[in-house]
Amino acid sequence: MTRSFGISHVGRVRKNNEDRYLAISKLGLYVVADGMGGAQAGERASQLTIDTLGDEISKKGSSATLTDLSEAVEEANRRVRADARAHPRYSGMGTTVVAVLVRPAKAYVVNVGDSRLYKKSSDSFKCITSDHSWINEVGRSIGLSDDELKTHAYRNMLTRAIGADDKVEPQKLEIDFTPGDLLLLSSDGLHGVIDDAQVSAVLGQPTSLQQRGEALVESVLDQGAPDNVTAVLIANYDD
Numbered sequence: 691m692t693r694s695f696g697i698s699h700v701g702r703v704r705k706n707n708e709d710r711y712l713a714i715s716k717l718g719l720y721v722v723a724d725g726m727g728g729a730q731a732g733e734r735a736s737q738l739t740i741d742t743l744g745d746e747i748s749k750k751g752s753s754a755t756l757t758d759l760s761e762a763v764e765e766a767n768r769r770v771r772a773d774a775r776a777h778p779r780y781s782g783m784g785t786t787v788v789a790v791l792v793r794p795a796k797a798y799v800v801n802v803g804d805s806r807l808y809k810k811s812s813d814s815f816k817c818i819t820s821d822h823s824w825i826n827e828v829g830r831s832i833g834l835s836d837d838e839l840k841t842h843a844y845r846n847m848l849t850r851a852i853g854a855d856d857k858v859e860p861q862k863l864e865i866d867f868t869p870g871d872l873l874l875l876s877s878d879g880l881h882g883v884i885d886d887a888q889v890s891a892v893l894g895q896p897t898s899l900q901q902r903g904e905a906l907v908e909s910v911l912d913q914g915a916p917d918n919v920t921a922v923l924i925a926n927y928d929d
Contacts, residue, residue, distance in 0.1 A: 692792055694720060695899035696922040699907050701879060701915035708732030708785075709877050709920040712740040717754070718792035719747050720922050722805050723785045724877040726851070731783030735770050735853050739785050742766035747791070756798035756862055759791050763800050763852070763860045770853035784853035788819060788875050792924060797867040800860045803851045806881055808874040808889065809865065815890040817881075818865060822850035873924040876906075879917035883910045899923045 694715060700707040708725035710733070723739045725732030746762035747754045766787070774780045786803025799807055804821040825847075852858060867873065872893055881889065884906075892905045903923050910919045 691927045692718070692924055693899060693927065694922060694924045695903045696720075696920075697900075697903045697907055698918065698920040699911070699915070701918050702911060703914070703916045704918055706730065706733060707918045708736055709879065709918040710736040710740045711875070711920050711922050712744055713922055714744060714747075717744075717747050717751070719743065719754075719789070720792070720873075720875055720924055721787065721789040722875040722877055722920050722922055723787045723852075724803070724805050724879070724918070724920070725783070725785040727780065727783035731774075731780040732785065734773065734780055735783040735785040736787075738770050738773060739763075739766040739787050739852050742769050743787075743789055754791055756791070756800070756864055759789055759798050759800045760860050760862050763787060763789065763802060764858060767802075767852045767856075767858040771856060774853060784851040786848070786877070787852055790873060790875060790924065792867060792926075795866065795868050797865050797873065799863040799865060801863075802858055802860050803848050804878050806876050806878075808876065808881075808886075808893075809867075810872040810874070810890060810893045812870055815886065815893070817886070818863060820861060822861070823848055867926055869926050869928045871926045874906075875920075875922040875924075877918060877920040879915070879919035880906060880910055880921055882917065883913050883915065883919070893923075899925055 712721040723736035725736030791798040
């Protein structure tokens with residue numbers, strides 16, 4: 691049996707919340723999207739994306755597969771691109787997305803951009819997805835240090851995003867998700883502000899999912915919350 695909790699906060703600096711999340715337990719579908727673009731374009735791109743994933747997976751129901759989830763992300767990319775063409779004021783809009791389909795003893799994962807999926811088990815905590823970012827795909831490969839990467843001019847540049855190109859190639863994964871495991875979907879307004887050790891410590895608290903989700907956001911707010919912050923927690927219980 692799974693339970694979930696989602697939370698999103700505008701943060702302490704931004705005027706608008708461009709993050710969106712989706713949690714449909716009957717489908718086992720959970721999504722976080724972090725929009726980008728001016729004039730409400732970021733909100734539009736992220737909302738279009740979660741709406742598309744909800745629509746496409748609803749058509750498949752409990753039979754939806756990893757391929758279906760990936761194809762839903764590709765459809766979201768087409769819709770965002772088409773909407774930007776139809777409405778010039780939204781030109782250049784885009785969004786990241788991380789999506790999870792929970793199935794018995796496993797989870798299907800699809801990712802584009804730098805929103806992330808983390809998994810906490812009894813003996814481990816790790817990031818499951820890989821960021822599609824200049825830092826991750828270029829900066830580290832050329833040997834730049836963490837301190838150099840934190841201040842680099844390209845530190846916020848994404849190499850993939852929904853809406854950036856006519857074609858998008860999501861990262862696709864299948865992972866174990868068994869009783870006692872906890873999944874966290876997060877926008878970079880969370881994991882870009884507090885480190886993995888802090889996230890793991892909060893997730894390990896003997897409190898409710900809601901309390902842990904709220905504690906994550908409070909930790910970010912305590913650090914100034916320069917961006918929107920969103921988290922979706924999914925716990926697998928024995929009963």
